[in-house]
Amino acid sequence: MMEAAIAKAKSCPVDCNNIDKKFRQLVDLTEDEANFHMKQSAFLYKLAVQTMPKSLHCLSMRLTVEYFRSSFDIEQALVKKFVNPDLYHYVIFSRNILASSVVINSTVQHAKEGEKQVFHLLTDTENYFAMKLWFFRNKYGDAAVQVLNIEDLKLYNHHKVAPLHLSLPEEFHVSFRRVDKLSSTQFRTQYLSMFSHSHYLLPKIFHSLEKVVVLDDDIIVQRDLSALWNLDMGEKVNGAMQACGLKLLHLRSYLPSNTFDENSCAWTSGVNIIDLSRWRARNLTEAYQRLVQEINKEERLSRTTTLSASLLTFEGLIFALEDNWMLSGLGYNYGMDLEALKTAAVLHFDGSMKPWLELGIPKYKNFWRKFLNPQDQFLNDCNVNQ
Numbered sequence: 001m002m003e004a005a006i007a008k009a010k011s012c013p014v015d016c017n018n019i020d021k022k023f024r025q026l027v028d029l030t031e032d033e034a035n036f037h038m039k040q041s042a043f044l045y046k047l048a049v050q051t052m053p054k055s056l057h058c059l060s061m062r063l064t065v066e067y068f069r070s071s072f073d074i075e076q077a078l079v080k081k082f083v084n085p086d087l088y089h090y091v092i093f094s095r096n097i098l099a100s101s102v103v104i105n106s107t108v109q110h111a112k113e114g115e116k117q118v119f120h121l122l123t124d125t126e127n128y129f130a131m132k133l134w135f136f137r138n139k140y141g142d143a144a145v146q147v148l149n150i151e152d153l154k155l156y157n158h159h160k161v162a163p164l165h166l167s168l169p170e171e172f173h174v175s176f177r178r179v180d181k182l183s184s185t186q187f188r189t190q191y192l193s194m195f196s197h198s199h200y201l202l203p204k205i206f207h208s209l210e211k212v213v214v215l216d217d218d219i220i221v222q223r224d225l226s227a228l229w230n231l232d233m234g235e236k237v238n239g240a241m242q243a244c245g246l247k248l249l250h251l252r253s254y255l256p257s258n259t260f261d262e263n264s265c266a267w268t269s270g271v272n273i274i275d276l277s278r279w280r281a282r283n284l285t286e287a288y289q290r291l292v293q294e295i296n297k298e299e300r301l302s303r304t305t306t307l308s309a310s311l312l313t314f315e316g317l318i319f320a321l322e323d324n325w326m327l328s329g330l331g332y333n334y335g336m337d338l339e340a341l342k343t344a345a346v347l348h349f350d351g352s353m354k355p356w357l358e359l360g361i362p363k364y365k366n367f368w369r370k371f372l373n374p375q376d377q378f379l380n381d382c383n384v385n386q
Contacts, residue, residue, distance in 0.1 A: 058382035063130035236319035239273035
């Protein structure tokens, strides 16, 4: 039987070239399909990160409708508090009701002097009315919350009345060669959050204040922040977390041709104590605007304009905050030490996996979600608490 089978097999002509071609076609089809799914996955991930979740859209729409149906006076008689320089003033730029609410709630819950906490929330027209109603309905101890529509502010910019648009802190992933390694293939990636164009209006918006703390809307606070106002920053203007793994020498290809110290460390936003008096004295807003114009004239990538101009504007004017003030990376790093998470004053969810998104890293979400109100009717109606 075996001999017959072998003989029959030998009698059938086999073209190895055809088999080889068939296998190559199968491999090519499989690779094409894999590339398609990889590109589709990357597109859907980017879409999920950039698109407002359905529940948050529902919340914003419901609040906006309720605002215009309400008959009570939403304007609060807290004008004196909003301009009192003896209080602790926080500034938040945000389009996200939940995120800004969590920032304020976590800050107030850990504040030793709640009555001294004043929050200025800057948003745009699209979100202004929803935020106005939300912060009227929800009380945060004895703290005061002012919601401002940045598009309604009348500020002079370049000696002309210019329309204002809200721009949020920008996040950058900077990859660079590690100069301390012998191999030229060793690269490091540094994640930075940076002030936007809107941040450089702070001295003009809050002209009666001398100091403010700027908080990004993707942070939570775990400790009283009042010590920030007692820091002796000398002649420095911006108290910030430094990222000395990234220096200006790594960014020289993005910087204009003027002189700068290559060993200056980069810094990041998240929590920043700003001396507005020294800012005004040094005309830093005008310096920033000149740098933006200079960088744009050289036709550099517009995506990096904010990064380059901000780093140069505050070169030599950064007061380095101690490491335990803020822990960053909760929006991209799965390997954070849980003990370090518990002891940091501020947790920063920088990165694309924000805690209010389905894509958020699960083990960090509870740090953020515990500052939501599970009993709020609007949150329940829009399935935000699920």
